[in-house]
Amino acid sequence: xxxxxxxxxxxxxxxxxxxxxxxxxxxxxxxxxxxxxxxxxxxxxxxxxxxxxxxxxxxxxxxxxxxxxxxxxxxxxxxxxxxxxxxxxxxxxxxxxxxxxxxxxxxxxxxxxxxxxxxxxxxxxxxxxxxxxxxxxxxxxxxxxxxxxxxxx
Numbered sequence: 046x047x048x049x050x051x052x053x054x055x056x057x058x059x060x061x062x063x064x065x066x067x068x069x070x071x072x073x074x075x076x077x078x079x080x081x082x083x084x085x086x087x088x089x090x091x092x093x094x095x096x097x098x099x100x101x102x103x104x105x106x107x108x109x110x111x112x113x114x115x116x117x118x119x120x121x122x123x124x125x126x127x128x129x130x131x132x133x134x135x136x137x138x139x140x141x142x143x144x145x146x147x148x149x150x151x152x153x154x155x156x157x158x159x160x161x162x163x164x165x166x167x168x169x170x171x172x173x174x175x176x177x178x179x180x181x182x183x184x185x186x187x188x189x190x191x192x193x194x195x196x197x198x
Contacts, residue, residue, distance in 0.1 A: 050184040052160050053077040053088060054096035054137030056103060056111070060130070062087065066102055067111035070138045073099040076149050089187045097171055105168040105176055106154075106189045117155070119165040 055070045056079075069074065076098040088095050106114040118180060119132035127135075138152040154165075166181045 050152060050178045050186050052085060052165060052182045052184045053078070053084070054098055054154075054165070054167070054182050055149075056115075056154050057137055058112075061102075065116070067106075068103060069098045069167075070102040072149075073138075076138070084185055091183070093183065096182065098167075098169070098182075100172040101167075101169040102165055103169045107166055118153055 053073060055073055055112055056067050057070045058065060059068050060066075061068075068125045069193040077095065105111065109117070115136045118136045119129055123135045126146075136153045138149060140147070140149050162184055164181050164183045166179060168177050168179050170177050
């Protein structure tokens with residue numbers, strides 16, 4: 046069976062005021078709300094207010110500079126045999142337009158296949174706040190389908 050670990054904190058790299066920083070995607074509240082209702086119901090059932098994190102500036106992830114943590118994921122989790130830069134980009138949430146269909150993916154920080162991770166700890170500054178806070182975000186493991194095996198063609 047295949048499972049994916051998902052959390053409601055996809056990240057982006059944005060330049061704000063001329064400074065490049067990592068943020069929880071500003072559209073995370075809208076985006077995560079589009080996921081199957083089981084995801085949002087889980088966070089509601091444990092009293093975790095994930096919507097307030099949308100747009101928060103990320104100062105640390107797992108006690109590391111957020112860009113260093115992204116680089117660590119690019120080296121250890123993301124992308125198989127792809128170029129390192131492509132793996133780095135895969136850690137961030139991304140958007141695409143195919144024909145007339147617009148879509149977004151969580152990114153390998155917030156949606157990890159084959160990952161035993163249970164939670165991520167962020168030091169961040171929520172929108173409208175002035176002081177950093179530490180927030181531990183639990184992952185929800187979602188069933189992605191049965192395993193398959195390659196057969197003769």
